[in-house]
Amino acid sequence: MSSQNIPTRDRILKSTWQLLEAGNGSAVRMSDIAKAAKISRQALYLHFPNRADLLTATTRYLDEVHDIDAKLAKSRSAASGTQRLEAWVETWGNYIPTIFGVAKALMAMQETDEEAAAAWNDRICAIRDGCEKAVQALKADGALTDSMSEVEATDILLTILSVRNWEQLRIDCNWTQARYIDMMQQLAAQALVKS
Amino acid sequence: MSSQNIPTRDRILKSTWQLLEAGNGSAVRMSDIAKAAKISRQALYLHFPNRADLLTATTRYLDEVHDIDAKLAKSRSAASGTQRLEAWVETWGNYIPTIFGVAKALMAMQETDEEAAAAWNDRICAIRDGCEKAVQALKADGALTDSMSEVEATDILLTILSVRNWEQLRIDCNWTQARYIDMMQQLAAQALVKS
DNA sequence: ATTCTGACTTGACACGATGTCAATATAGAT
DNA sequence: ATCTATATTGACATCGTGTCAAGTCAGAAT
Numbered sequence: 001m002s003s004q005n006i007p008t009r010d011r012i013l014k015s016t017w018q019l020l021e022a023g024n025g026s027a028v029r030m031s032d033i034a035k036a037a038k039i040s041r042q043a044l045y046l047h048f049p050n051r052a053d054l055l056t057a058t059t060r061y062l063d064e065v066h067d068i069d070a071k072l073a074k075s076r077s078a079a080s081g082t083q084r085l086e087a088w089v090e091t092w093g094n095y096i097p098t099i100f101g102v103a104k105a106l107m108a109m110q111e112t113d114e115e116a117a118a119a120w121n122d123r124i125c126a127i128r129d130g131c132e133k134a135v136q137a138l139k140a141d142g143a144l145t146d147s148m149s150e151v152e153a154t155d156i157l158l159t160i161l162s163v164r165n166w167e168q169l170r171i172d173c174n175w176t177q178a179r180y181i182d183m184m185q186q187l188a189a190q191a192l193v194k195s
Numbered sequence: 196m197s198s199q200n201i202p203t204r205d206r207i208l209k210s211t212w213q214l215l216e217a218g219n220g221s222a223v224r225m226s227d228i229a230k231a232a233k234i235s236r237q238a239l240y241l242h243f244p245n246r247a248d249l250l251t252a253t254t255r256y257l258d259e260v261h262d263i264d265a266k267l268a269k270s271r272s273a274a275s276g277t278q279r280l281e282a283w284v285e286t287w288g289n290y291i292p293t294i295f296g297v298a299k300a301l302m303a304m305q306e307t308d309e310e311a312a313a314a315w316n317d318r319i320c321a322i323r324d325g326c327e328k329a330v331q332a333l334k335a336d337g338a339l340t341d342s343m344s345e346v347e348a349t350d351i352l353l354t355i356l357s358v359r360n361w362e363q364l365r366i367d368c369n370w371t372q373a374r375y376i377d378m379m380q381q382l383a384a385q386a387l388v389k390s
Numbered sequence: 391a392t393t394c395t396g397a398c399t400t401g402a403c404a405c406g407a408t409g410t411c412a413a414t415a416t417a418g419a420t
Numbered sequence: 421a422t423c424t425a426t427a428t429t430g431a432c433a434t435c436g437t438g439t440c441a442a443g444t445c446a447g448a449a450t
Contacts (some may be wrong), residue, residue, distance in 0.1 A: 008426080027307065029407065043427055045409070108306050112222065147381065155368040156378065164359040173350040183351065186342065190385040203397080224436065235399055240438070392450090399444070408434085415428070420421100 009047050012037045013061040016020045016054060020101030028105060030054075055106050055117040062099055071095070072130065081134075081141035082193055086185050088134040089161065092127065093181045096166045103163045124158075131157040138192060153192050160187055204242050207232045208256040211249060213294030223300060224250075248302050251314040257294055266290070267325065269288055275352050276329075276336035277388055283329040287322065288376045291361045298358045319353075321350065326352040333387060340389045348387050 015036035019028045030051060034041040035125035048054040061071075075087035096103075103123075135153045138144040144153060159165075169175045169183075194195065210231035225246060227269045229236040243249040258264075270282035291298075298318075304311035316348045332349045333339040339348060354360075354378065362379075 030409090031407085039426095040428055041408095042410090042429085050409070051407095055266065108303070110334050111303050146433070148378070152370075152374075152378070155364060155370070156382070159363050159368075162359065162363065165354050168354050168357065169350060173354075175347075175350070179347075183343070183347070187351070187382075187386055191382055195390075225438090226436085234397095237439090238399085241397070247437095309428095310412055357439070394449080395447090397445090400442090402440085404439080405437085406437100406443085410433080411431085413429085413431105418424090420423080 008039065008043075009036070012039075012044065012047055012054070013058050016058045017025060017102065020058070020105055023101070050115070052109060052113050052116040052119060054104075055102055055109065055116065056122075058102050059099060059106070059119075059123060062102065064096070066098060068095060075130075076133070078137075081138035081143045084137040085134045085188055085192065088130055089185045089188050090110065090181055092130060092161055093166070093184055094177070096163055097170075097177065100163065100167070104167070107163070127161070128154065128158050131161065135192065142194050145192055156191055157188060160184060160191070202333070203232070203234065203238075204388070207234075207239065207242055207249070208253050210378070211253045212257060212297065215300055218296070245310070245313040247301075247304060247308050247314060250304065250311065251296055251317075254294060254301070254318060257297065261290070261293060263290060270325075273332075276333035276338045277360075277384065279332040280329045280383055280387065283325055284375055284380045284383050287325060287356055288361070288379055289372070291358055292365075292372065294356065299362070302358070323349065323353050324354070326356065330387065338388050340387055345382050351386055352383060355379060355386070 009097060014036065016028075016033050019032055019036055034044050037044075044054070046058060065106070071091050075084065075091045077086035078087045079085045084142045087176055103120075106116055106120045106123075111117075125128070132150075132154045135144065137148055138153075139150060144150070166180065169180050170177065175183075211223075211228050214231055216229055225239055226236045227247070229239050232239075239249070243252060245298060266286050270279065270286045273279035279367045289368045298315075301311055301315045301318075306312075313322045327345075330345055332337065333348075334345060338360065339345070343351070361375065364375050365372065370378075
């Protein structure tokens with residue numbers, strides 16, 4: 001059950017990712033994934049109990065492949081609070097494109113599917129944690145604005161850095177990734193750093 | 196076709212709104228609406244060709260009922276650019292709760308339904324227009340920041356004021372409506388107004 | 391008084407997507 | 421030669437949207 005099915009399972013995850021990436025998030029059916037992975041639709045259910053599980057497994061797969069932990073470690077080593085904020089915005093902001101397809105599918109499912117909601121919420125918590133750490137670093141430097149609490153600052157940062165906002169600016173408004181990162185760093189600093 | 200069916204049609208729109216408002220946006224089926232309006236599910240299709248049309252008709256109905264044009268006129272009469280920005284953020288930000296249910300349903304449909312996407316896009320254009328006018332007022336006052344173009348400033352404002360962001364802060368993070376308005380005004384001013 | 395019309399009802403059905411089940415095939419390990 | 425894991429095929433249940441056909445029913449026109 002856990003040992004030798006690696007090739008097929010991997011092929012499924014890879015196909016899922018590629019389809020979601022290409023199709024920009026929507027309208028990827030289980031049958032599409034099966035076709036791409038060159039197995040029958042029913043065989044998918046031998047590897048993943050349902051669509052929500054497949055999608056969350058895909059995000060974990062992406063985290064592994066891109067070694068997101070290592071990237072986060074880098075941003076944690078920033079000297080000052082403001083530098084740490086900048087680094088965090090950059091790291092997360094540059095990771096969004098990779099997971100966007102899966103994230104969008106998961107967000108869409110979340111509305112109807114309990115399990116998908118939980119899975120996505122789990123991801124959000126991880127991101128929130130990154131935001132919180134950045135806010136705490138600012139606070140420690142005495143650089144956090146007086147106009148809001150640490151929790152509020154975290155809420156705001158999390159909101160600014162949402163996948164939906166990335167989608168709106170990058171895709172709907174056609175911004176470049178560089179411009180997006182730049183502006184988000186500006187926006188975050190203006191909102192959180194004491195002037 | 197257009198004269199005496201007002202009561203039923205109105206009852207449908209009202210029921211739709213109430214259900215979407217109460218159910219916080221999701222899982223409202225045509226049959227639910229029919230039941231609430233006390234007609235058969237099939238009779239719904241005598242009044243609206245499909246779900247997307249019903250939802251967009253509901254937004255128009257809400258616009259009428261709440262006389263949104265009058266409220267917008269007020270914010271247009273602000274003296275300075277910065278005041279106008281403040282007024283716009285307040286007006287739109289305070290209108291979001293009213294339309295949130297319908298908006299969320301429409302946004303969810305948009306992913307799969309071409310017509311729903313067009314309808315929602317139409318609404319977005321109207322909001323974008325409000326953002327653009329505020330940016331232009333700032334520009335006219337010479338108060339627009341140098342760090343971005345008018346288009347970029349509009350993009351940013353539209354993004355900050357998105358329904359999704361409202362949802363995240365108001366519902367997920369449990370902010371009060373007053374705090375939300377306050378912080379969005381701050382955020383918008385910091386981002387757009389020359390310091 | 392009868393007929394016509396418009397709004398509505400009931401009941402049946404097609405479609406697309408997810409998920410399940412049973413029966414069968416096939417390759418590799420023992 | 422057989423056992424087991426992995427797949428396959430095909431059928432089917434469920435849910436929601438949207439369509440179709442046939443019939444009810446009240447009120448207006450003649």
